[in-house]
Amino acid sequence: MHDVTAAQRIASTVLHAAHERQARRVEQISIALGAMTMIDPDQLTFWLEQVLRGTVAEGAEIEIEQLPLIVRCTRCDSESEVAVPDDPIYHLMPFAPACPACGCEEIEIVGGDACVVRSMRITEASDDE
């Protein structure tokens, strides 16, 4: 996924939830970002700030927790954390994770491939307004 696409989807998820609860303002947004998404948290924050302009979530504090890539090897059955290279040209050379224990690529990704909108803090509309 791309940072811009991710930002747009996060924004629409947040704004939808804010609308449902008649939020007056979204103060804070909390996101979990897996390493395998290869999205840079600073870039994601930048794009989110852009797409949230002029909405109830403009200026919200954006909190991103980065989650490591965890793989389970189908050969040696070990579960391990794999470092994802910070490679600006991943568009040209996709990264194929291997099992650090035995080196094979027959692995299952068990964590760190998702981007989850976890929660937000809102100010609700007051009745007397």
Next chain:
Amino acid sequence: MTDANAPDQGRDIIIDVDLSKRTSELADRNLDLLDAHGVTAIDVLGSVGSGKTTLIKGLVRHLKDRYSIAVIAGDITTRIDADRIEEEGVPVLQIQTGGACHLDGEIVRRALERLDLDSIDLLIIENVGNLICPAAFPIGTHTRLLLLSVTEGPYMAVKHPVMVRQADVAVINKADLADAMEVDVAKLSDDVRSVHPGIKVVTTAARFDEGIDDLIEALGLSGDCCCAGGCCDA
């Protein structure tokens, strides 16, 4: 809103929406919609210039007497491809992604809403020319057809493992230029199979209408089958 909640006090709301799950949910929903209308859909993927539009024109020419076909052409801009495919006498919907390098489930859903699905039994979708990003965005088709051409050099399969693994059928196109490009078609086909064991590989020269019938057979659309390729694995 109860009075216990003071108006200016922040309240924490749990959302827990996984964006990657949403991506595949959108695709699944498109697939359900297509199935409900008895439409078989093919996603055609390949780099810019690999011959997607030429190949789709060939498929349409060979199949339009047997199937009621519609085509969705995805491009960043222009409707050149749509006009080229329309020459074959089938309805074409051009999607301009306006910069996005892939189609996604949401864009395709909107396109499906504009088609009369009951009058169609085969839908061919030309994805944006790119072999990296579409791999992360399933759009909800029965078959993903991957097009590699010899003019892209000998390393296309090994350089795009994620896409190759997701494809159901791979086409090696521009076979007529293999010698000039010094690309060994058999070697390239083996590379595809080693990245994705079991994948069907077909060689074509779409511009000269060669190999189209083999491709139609690999897609399960050869007509010996009872269905439009969707219900049985023939």
